[in-house]
Amino acid sequence: MAEGRLPHIVLFSGGTACRTTNLALLSKPVRLTRIVPAWDSGGSSKIIRDTLGVLAVGDIRQALMTMAHGEGRAGDVVKVCNARMTSGTEDDARTEFALYAEGCHPLLERMEPGLRGAILNYLRTFRAAIGADFDFRNGSIGNFILTGAHLAHNSDINTAIFVFRKLCDITGHVWPSTAADGVDLSAVLNDGTRVEGQHRVTALDDAASDIGIRDIALSGRNGAAVPANEAVLESLESADAIVFGPGSFFTSVLPHFLVEGIVPAIARNGHARRIFIGNMLQCRETRGLDVARMLEIATTLWRRQEGADARPFTHVLANHQPLPFEKTVGPFAYLGNGPLEEVGARLGMERVIGEFEDPWQRGQHDGRAVADMLNSLLPS
Structure with missing residues (x-):
């Protein structure tokens, strides 16, 4: 990092889930760039x-x-x-x-x-x-x-x-990951059912949510590939940390990997930490999944662009889970970590387990705790 230059954090996510982290990072001596989806259809x-x-x-x-x-x-x-x-x-x-x-x-x-x-x-x-x-x-x-x-x-x-x-x-700074219009997200469930549109994927009914999502796709007008926004590629080049989440996994975080040019640009920046933040709760998109499984899904999608030995993340942040049983907040259970130690070691990621839940808002991240940890992981 050049002397006198503020560290640059690039945050991939959607809307409300990363709001507290976004706000807390603004109190730090960093430059912040948000990369948001361009396929909102609701x-x-x-x-x-x-x-x-x-x-x-x-x-x-x-x-x-x-x-x-x-x-x-x-x-x-x-x-x-x-x-x-x-x-x-x-x-x-x-x-x-x-x-x-x-x-x-x-x-x-x-x-x-x-x-x-x-x-x-x-x-x-x-x-x-x-x-x-x-x-x-x-x-x-x-x-x-x-x-x-x-x-x-x-x-x-x-x-x-x-x-x-x-x-x-x-x-x-805020940029959409693509500047192309007419971009649509679709998902294929584990039973082969196709769900068209971001707003439908993020609001799966109970039956579809129980079946689960097998794959996602992005398409531009007339099925064209979706090119990366040049402003995003420039941001990734100067990033000191590239953060994914928290946010809706299949509709706000993972689809960025499908935008042409995003994954190679991240991979070219060998200096930046690449950090995945596990969600606090399951949702309609991720019912039955855990953080370890989400990392495997993300890695599979990443390797379609970067090859069989590539790793998407250097670090994973996950909440400490002291209870041996499933606990819920409203209709959704806390997102388990699963075999995170084994998966993290296999995929070459450092695990960071901490108390990241907001003490006043159950099931939500404590933005300050997350921001403090992100700040501590920045390259020297």
């Missing part, structure tokens, strides 16, 4: 994708708002970008959007003219593109602004993110 992102055929921006906007929160940005621009439309009637939601798009919302009326003008330009670009029948209910204003910026800047998502960060005065 919620507000789904409606925008279906209407415009553009790259999903929901995970990008959410990660940017986490950065803003962690950096103490609480101005009017951030408040606007973090706002949601009413979930009431379509007419009420359309009226509420008009308050923003016409600059009549109190947050916009008191804003500095240059910021206000930029936001109004992006909202009006978005409104012109989506047509009269768009359903604004429960939509994110930040998603609308970021999509408008995407459209206004010749569908260049990296430029749109740069502008969005400047509007919100955000220092940390």
Whole structure:
């Protein structure tokens, strides 16, 4: 690491699961880059994708708002970008959007003219593109602004993110792992059933969840391969630690391995620690799995790109498990570690077992404890 340069941590994950870790890392003397999925197909992102055929921006906007929160940005621009439309009637939601798009919302009326003008330009670009029948209910204003910026800047998502960060005065970086639009995730269950769409995979019903996921795939438009975002490749080149998770294993963490160029770029950086963070709880995607099995699945996918002897991770962080029986929080059991010692040794990974559960939020990570450990593992 060059003298005087802050260490650079690149964090692969999705949305809420790594939020506390993201926030805690922002209190450390590090540079932080979040790499998020570009295949979100649910919620507000789904409606925008279906209407415009553009790259999903929901995970990008959410990660940017986490950065803003962690950096103490609480101005009017951030408040606007973090706002949601009413979930009431379509007419009420359309009226509420008009308050923003016409600059009549109190947050916009008191804003500095240059910021206000930029936001109004992006909202009006978005409104012109989506047509009269768009359903604004429960939509994110930040998603609308970021999509408008995407459209206004010749569908260049990296430029749109740069502008969005400047509007919100955000220092940390957030990039989608691919800049291609129309990317879709699918999964094949252990019985051969195919499940199409990220939002369906992450919300498997009980029967499908019990069957379990055998494989996943990413596809671009017309089945094309999914190329890596150049901004991501540059981030990986300068990383001192590359962290995977916590997050939805099959929909937010593992699919990044399928983006062309990501795995080779990580492998080329022989300096960086590559750290897998085990989830705290099982979920609909991982019911019946344990951390050791997840490492084996990730290694199999990694070796499709890098060869039979390649290892994806140098370290694995897993929570200490003192109980000899299965314990649950709500509908899901704690994620067991399984034969982690044997699998870690076979795959060339150092095990780091600790007390990583939030003492106030059962089943969630203590972001500070995770961030402290990540900081201690940085190369000297």
